[in-house]
Amino acid sequence: MKIKFGLTFGLNVARLGLDEMQVITAAQIADRTNFDSVWAMDHTNVPQWKNAVVNDAWLMLAAIGAVTNNVELGTCVTDAIRRHPSTIALSTVTLDRITKGRGILGIGAGEAQNVVDFGIEFSKPVSKFKEQLEVIEKLFESHPGNHVNYQGKYYSLVEACLQAKPVRKPRPPVYIAAGAPKTLELCATFGDGWIPIGYTPALFEHHANVIKDHAKRLGRDISNFEFANDVDVYFAADGEAAWEKMKNAVKVSLYKPELLKVHNIKQDSEFDFRRYFTEYAMNKPELMEQMKKASLHIPDDVARTAIGVGSPDDVIEMLERFIKAGTNHFIIRFWGEGLYQNIETFGNKVIPYFADMQK
Numbered sequence: 001m002k003i004k005f006g007l008t009f010g011l012n013v014a015r016l017g018l019d020e021m022q023v024i025t026a027a028q029i030a031d032r033t034n035f036d037s038v039w040a041m042d043h044t045n046v047p048q049w050k051n052a053v054v055n056d057a058w059l060m061l062a063a064i065g066a067v068t069n070n071v072e073l074g075t076c077v078t079d080a081i082r083r084h085p086s087t088i089a090l091s092t093v094t095l096d097r098i099t100k101g102r103g104i105l106g107i108g109a110g111e112a113q114n115v116v117d118f119g120i121e122f123s124k125p126v127s128k129f130k131e132q133l134e135v136i137e138k139l140f141e142s143h144p145g146n147h148v149n150y151q152g153k154y155y156s157l158v159e160a161c162l163q164a165k166p167v168r169k170p171r172p173p174v175y176i177a178a179g180a181p182k183t184l185e186l187c188a189t190f191g192d193g194w195i196p197i198g199y200t201p202a203l204f205e206h207h208a209n210v211i212k213d214h215a216k217r218l219g220r221d222i223s224n225f226e227f228a229n230d231v232d233v234y235f236a237a238d239g240e241a242a243w244e245k246m247k248n249a250v251k252v253s254l255y256k257p258e259l260l261k262v263h264n265i266k267q268d269s270e271f272d273f274r275r276y277f278t279e280y281a282m283n284k285p286e287l288m289e290q291m292k293k294a295s296l297h298i299p300d301d302v303a304r305t306a307i308g309v310g311s312p313d314d315v316i317e318m319l320e321r322f323i324k325a326g327t328n329h330f331i332i333r334f335w336g337e338g339l340y341q342n343i344e345t346f347g348n349k350v351i352p353y354f355a356d357m358q359k
Contacts, residue, residue: 001224003354004329006037007343008076008230009060012333014041014052023055024064026339031068033347034355038064039076039106039331044114047285058091065099072102076230076331077177077195079110080128082120085135085155086162093140093166101167106195107132108177112278122278124154126182131155133174133190140171175228179207179258188214193226195331198253200306203262204229205325228329229322232307234336235345239310246335248292250303255295263302268294312349319350 007030009023018026027038042057061073073095078088088105096103109129112122131152138148142161150157166172175193178184187194188211196207208227215222232250236242260267267273271294276287308315319330334342 001328002358003323003327004036004226005034005346005351005354006039006072006074006228006329006331007035008039008041008331008333010039010041010076010230010333011046011048012232012335013339014043014046014054015049016339017049017051017053018339019053020055020060020063023060024067026343027064027071028067029340029343030347031071033344034351035071035343035347037072037074037104037329037331038068039074040064042075042078042114044082044118047113048288058095061095061103062098065095065102072104073099074104074175075106077106077108077175079108079114080132081110081115081122081125085132086139086157086160088132089136089139090162090164092136092172093162093164096166096168096172097164103166103168103172104175104193105136105172106175106177107136108195109183116279126180126186128154129183130186133176133186136174137190140166173226175226178211179256181210184210185214187211188220188222189218191225193228193329195228195230197230198256198259198306199229200254200259200263200302201321201325202305203259204322204327206262207258208326226329227326228331229327230331230333231318231322232309232333232335233315233318233342233346234307234309234334235312235315235342236310236336239314242336243304243307243309246307246309247300247303248296250307251295251298252292254298254303254306255291259298263298265297265299265302268297270294312345312353315346315350316353319354 040057040060043054046052057075065073092105109125115122131154135150135155139162142148147159147161148157173192175195176187176191177195178187179196234242271290276291308318
């Protein structure tokens with residue numbers, strides 16, 4: 001399978017305070033430098049950076065689709081708490097249609113920071129997520145000649161249908177953000193791809209194998225499954241200085257119980273990860289500070305495996321570590337200054353290396 005490369009507009013871009021036209025320009029550069037995909041985070045806000053411009057992901061992807069020709073376009077990721085599944089399904093189909101078959105649904109269970117400030121209850125996220133995936137799958141199959149029904153605890157359909165058929169057949173692909181036992185099983189059940197974030201190669205390989213085991217048990221053929229991976233890249237003349245600047249932020253992105261277990265790292269007894277995940281929002285900044293303190297327990301040598309920092313050759317080494325772990329679609333988060341130049345450097349120095357390797 002071809003190794004694919006995507007560009008994401010996530011927290012890395014939000015912190016720069018770029019406006020929508022600057023983001024669209026970056027996507028155009030990626031499109032002409034042979035990136036395979038462009039992704040937009042679906043956040044309501046980013047409490048970390050007050051100067052961030054946070055737009056609607058679906059509208060931004062539609063705008064990007066109008067001025068690009070080749071890249072696939074996906075959410076990284078839409079959360080299953082804020083939006084009704086019928087809205088998500090229709091947005092996905094519409095994006096796919098207006099981009100002539102380039103739409104992707106990236107979806108996850110969600111996080112508190114996008115909902116609690118707006119009076120949306122963050123409870124039973126995985127149970128709701130499962131029902132969302134079931135409803136979306138049914139709606140993708142619906143049309144005026146095929147009305148569908150569904151009765152769940154949280155969602156229901158009564159003789160429902162969409163009246164727009166996707167361009168991509170049989171439907172736009174669904175990439176699922178998963179990192180815990182229940183969501184990894186959902187990924188194997190419903191997903192065409194997997195999008196984790198904040199992983200080391202060791203954790204990626206471990207969870208990729210969990211997905212493969214579930215798929216085998218379910219009798220699913222996942223030979224064309226996309227094991228995507230949201231990874232950090234920081235081009236710098238002095239890689240060591242850049243690493244020193246980045247390492248604490250990398251550790252924060254990596255900190256999760258599953259990673260601690262895989263790497264035999266003792267969890268900070270004073271930090272409640274579940275509380276952070278379910279409560280962190282603009283009105284509780286202290287939870288982020290607790291997270292930062294707890295993440296310092298991750299050793300430098302473990303965190304360093306997760307990021308490509310330094311020259312293009314250093315970045316290639318990181319990507320090769322993840323390819324060995326099973327990644328086949330990288331979603332790149334560029335850090336440091338000069339986003340446009342970073343995209344061009346990656347497109348001109350890194351992507352051709354892997355293209356030549358696969359000839």
